Amino acid sequence: xxxxxxxxxxxxxxxxxxxxxxxxxxxxxxxxxxxxxxxxxxxxxxxxxxxxxxxxxxxxxxxxxxxxxxxxxxxxxxxxxxxxxxxxxxxxxxxxxxxxxxxxxxxxxxxxxxxxxxxxxxxxxxxxxxxxxxxxxxxxxxxxxxxxxxxxxxxxxxxxxxxxxxxxxxxxxxxxxxxxxxxxxxxxxxxxxxxxxxxxxxxxxxxxxxxxxxxxxxxxxxxxxxxxxxxxxxxxxxxxxxxxxxxxxxxxxxxxxxxxxxxxxxxxxxxxxxxxxxxxxxxxxxxxxxxxxxxxxxxxxxxxxxxxxxxxxxxxxxxxxxxxxxxxxxxxxxxxxxxxxxxxxxxxxxxxxxxxxxxxxxxxxxxx
Amino acid sequence: xxxxxxxxxxxxxxxxxxxxxxxxxxxxxxxxxxxxxxxxxxxxxxxxxxxxxxxxxxxxxxxxxxxxxxxxxxxxxxxxxxxxxxxxxxxxxxxxxxxxxxxxxxxxxxxxxxxxxxxxxxxxxxxxxxxxxxxxxxxxxxxxxxxxxxxxxxxxxxxxxxxxxxxxxxxxxxxxxxxxxxxxxxxxxxxxxxxxxxxxxxxxxxxxxxxxxxxxxxxxxxxxxxxxxxxxxxxxxxxxxxxxxxxxxxxxxxxxxxxxxxxxxxxxxxxxxxxxxxxxxxxxxxxxxxxxxxxxxxxxxxxxxxxxxxxxxxxxxxxxx
Numbered sequence: 001x002x003x004x005x006x007x008x009x010x011x012x013x014x015x016x017x018x019x020x021x022x023x024x025x026x027x028x029x030x031x032x033x034x035x036x037x038x039x040x041x042x043x044x045x046x047x048x049x050x051x052x053x054x055x056x057x058x059x060x061x062x063x064x065x066x067x068x069x070x071x072x073x074x075x076x077x078x079x080x081x082x083x084x085x086x087x088x089x090x091x092x093x094x095x096x097x098x099x100x101x102x103x104x105x106x107x108x109x110x111x112x113x114x115x116x117x118x119x120x121x122x123x124x125x126x127x128x129x130x131x132x133x134x135x136x137x138x139x140x141x142x143x144x145x146x147x148x149x150x151x152x153x154x155x156x157x158x159x160x161x162x163x164x165x166x167x168x169x170x171x172x173x174x175x176x177x178x179x180x181x182x183x184x185x186x187x188x189x190x191x192x193x194x195x196x197x198x199x200x201x202x203x204x205x206x207x208x209x210x211x212x213x214x215x216x217x218x219x220x221x222x223x224x225x226x227x228x229x230x231x232x233x234x235x236x237x238x239x240x241x242x243x244x245x246x247x248x249x250x251x252x253x254x255x256x257x258x259x260x261x262x263x264x265x266x267x268x269x270x271x272x273x274x275x276x277x278x279x280x281x282x283x284x285x286x287x288x289x290x291x292x293x294x295x296x297x298x299x300x301x302x303x304x305x306x307x308x309x310x311x312x313x314x315x316x317x318x319x320x321x322x323x324x325x326x327x328x329x330x331x332x333x334x335x336x337x338x339x340x341x342x343x344x345x346x347x348x349x350x351x352x353x354x355x356x357x358x359x360x361x362x363x364x365x366x367x368x
Numbered sequence: 369x370x371x372x373x374x375x376x377x378x379x380x381x382x383x384x385x386x387x388x389x390x391x392x393x394x395x396x397x398x399x400x401x402x403x404x405x406x407x408x409x410x411x412x413x414x415x416x417x418x419x420x421x422x423x424x425x426x427x428x429x430x431x432x433x434x435x436x437x438x439x440x441x442x443x444x445x446x447x448x449x450x451x452x453x454x455x456x457x458x459x460x461x462x463x464x465x466x467x468x469x470x471x472x473x474x475x476x477x478x479x480x481x482x483x484x485x486x487x488x489x490x491x492x493x494x495x496x497x498x499x500x501x502x503x504x505x506x507x508x509x510x511x512x513x514x515x516x517x518x519x520x521x522x523x524x525x526x527x528x529x530x531x532x533x534x535x536x537x538x539x540x541x542x543x544x545x546x547x548x549x550x551x552x553x554x555x556x557x558x559x560x561x562x563x564x565x566x567x568x569x570x571x572x573x574x575x576x577x578x579x580x581x582x583x584x585x586x587x588x589x590x591x592x593x594x595x596x597x598x599x600x601x602x603x604x605x606x607x608x609x610x611x612x613x614x615x616x617x618x619x620x621x622x623x624x625x626x627x628x629x630x631x632x633x634x635x636x637x638x639x640x641x642x643x644x645x646x647x648x649x650x651x652x653x654x655x656x657x658x659x660x661x662x663x664x665x666x667x668x669x670x671x672x673x674x675x676x677x678x679x680x681x682x683x684x685x686x687x688x689x
Contacts, residue, residue: 042473090456146657150664155403155456156596157660160653163589167646175643296464303457332583333471340407340465344443347453347461355452 101272136272407466437567
C-alpha cells in the first residue's frame with residue numbers, strides 16, 4: 001500500500017507577522033473544540049462546562065484577581081523555560097526548582113535566619129526572594145552540569161529531580177516543620193507576606209477580598225529583563241545562536257558548557273522565585289501541595305507564547321484562568337486534557353510557519 | 369526483610385518497567401523518541417482497569433490497554449513524522465494528553481475492584497530449588513510474557529530482515545530510503561508498537577501487580593523511569609530487562625526496610641521516624657540519575673549508544689522533490 005505523503009517545501013519568504021499569532025490562537029480554539037467533543041462523549045455538556053469556566057475565571061474582578069494569582073508562577077516559570085528552550089535545553093524541572101525555591105524561601109522564617117519581630121518587612125521579603133532564586137538556581141545547576149559535562153539527557157534528570165524535590169519538601173512539612181501534625185508549617189508572620197490588593201481595602205474598598213499579590217510585579221519585571229536579555233544583549237544572541245546551530249556557535253568561540261550551566265541556573269532561579277511568591281504571596285506557609293503542576297503548565301505556556309517574553313504574559317493569564325476554572329470542575333483532568341491538546345496543536349501548527357505543504361501521491365512522484 | 373521475597377517481587381514489579389522499556393526501545397530504534405511513555409502507561413492502566421471492571425474479562429482489559437496506548441502513540445507519530453515537530457515537546461504533550469484523558473475517562477473508578485490477570489506456575493521449572501520459586505511459580509502471566517518478550521524482541525531486532533530495516537531507519541534513514549524501505553511507515557509502525565507495549569505496561573500495574581485505579585498515582589513516574597532505562601540499557605532489551613528487575617527489587621527492598629524494628633542489629637531509623645521514609649522513596653529517582661551518569665560514561669567508552677538518527681525528522685522533500 002502506498003500512502004500519499006506531504007512534501008514540505010521550506011518557506012523562503014518571511015512569514016507575515018500575524019501568522020504565528022493566528023496559529024497559536026487557532027490552536028487554542030481548536031483545543032477547546034476537541035476537548036468539548038471528548039467532554040460530550042463522556043456525557044458532560046461542554047457548553048455548560050465552558051460557560052462555567054468563563055464565569056469562574058473572568059466573571060468578576062475578584063475572579064480575575066484569582067486568575068492573576070495563578071498566572072504569577074506560570075509567568076515566572078514560562079519565562080525561565082523560554083530562556084532554556086531558546087538554547088534547546090529542555091528544562092522540564094521547573095516543578096522541582098519551584099519546590100526547592102519555596103523551601104529555601106521558607107528557611108528565612110522557619111530557621112529563622114533573621115529576627116522576625118524586628119526586621120522590616122521589605123528586608124524579609126527581599127531575603128526570601130533571593131534565597132528562593134538561589135535554591136532554584138542550585139537545583140537547576142545539577143541537570144545543567146550533567147548535561148554540559150556528561151551530555152546526560154536533561155529531560156530525564158530534571159524529571160527525576162522533580163520527584164526528589166517534592167519528597168524533600170514532604171520530609172520537612174510532615175516532620176520537622178509540621179504544625180501540630182498537619183502537613184504544613186505554621187503560618188508565616190505578616191511581615192513575610194507579599195502585599196496583596198486586599199491589604200489596601202481601607203483606601204480602595206473595591207479591593208476587599210482580592211488575593212492578587214505583588215508577585216505579579218516580579219513576573220512583569222522578569223518579563224522585561226528576559227526580553228532585554230534575549231533581544232537586546234550579546235548573551236541573548238549567544239543563547240539563540242547555540243540553540244539554532246550549536247556547531248556554528250562552537251566555531252564562533254562561544255563557551256557551550258558554561259552557557260548551558262548558566263542558562264539552566266537562570267531558568268531555575270525564575271522557577272525558584274515562583275516558588276517563593278507562592279509561599280509568601282498565596283499560602284503564607286510551606287505545605288504539601290503548593291503546586292498544581294505549575295512546572296509543566298509553564299512549559300506549555302512558554303511554547304504557546306513562541307518563547308516570546310511579552311506573549312508569555314498573555315498566555316500565562318489565559319492558563320491561569322484555566323487553572324482557576326478547573327479547580328472546581330469535575331472531572332478533574334479536564335485542564336490537563338486541554339493543555340495537552342493545545343500543546344499538540346501548537347507544535348503541529350508550527351509546520352505551517354516553516355513550510356508550504358504539498359501532498360504528493362506516489363504515482364506523481366514517478367511522473368516527476 | 370527476606371532476600372527470596374525481594375528477588376521474587378522484583379521480578380514481578382520489574383515487569384512493568386521491562387515491558388514499557390522494551391516498547392520504547394523499539395520506537396527509538398526507528399529514530400523516534402517518544403517521551404510520552406508515562407502518559408501512554410497511565411491511559412493504558414485506566415483503559416485496562418475500566419474495561420476489565422465493566423466486562424469482568426481481564427483479557428479484554430489488556431486488549432483495551434494495548435489499543436489505548438497504541439492509539440495515543442499515533443498522535444505522537446503523526447505530529448513528529450508527518451509534521452516534523454520537535455519530538456521532545458511532542459512527547460511531553462503526549463504525557464499531558466494521556467494523563468488528562470486517563471483522569472477524565474477514569475473519573476469515578478477509584479476504589480473499585482476488578483478481575484486480575486491470573487497467576488500460574490510453570491511445570492518442572494518451578495520445581496528448581498530457590499530459582500524456581502523466584503522466577504517460575506505463582507507469578508501473574510504478564511511476568512512470563514516479559515520472559516518471552518525480551519529474547520523475541522532481541523532476535524527480531526538483530527536477526528530478522530524487518531529488524532534490519534528497523535535499525536537502518538534509525539541509523540541512516542536516507543540510506544534505508546534508497547534501499548526501498550518506507551521510512552514513514554516503519555516509524556509509524558514502531559511508534560505504534562512502543563505505544564501498545566506502554567499501554568500494556570500500564571495495565572500490568574492496574575490489573576495485575578498493584579490492582580486498582582489510583583488516578584495519576586497509579587504509575588507514579590514509572591513511565592519516565594522506563595525512558596531513562598532505555599538509555600541506561602543502551603537500546604538493548606536484555607539490559608532493559610536487567611534494569612527493570614533491579615528497579616523492581618529496589619522498590620520492594622525500600623518497602624521492606626520500613627517494617628522491622630531492628631535492622632542489622634541496630635535500631636531501624638525508618639521504623640522509628642516515619643518521615644525518613646521520604647528519603648527511601650527518593651531512591652528510585654536518585655538511582656535513575658546515577659544509572660544515567662554510569663550509562664553515559666560506559667556508552668562513551670564503548671562507542672555504542674543512541675541510534676544515529678534518533679530525534680531527527682526525516683523528510684523526503686529534501687531530496688529535491
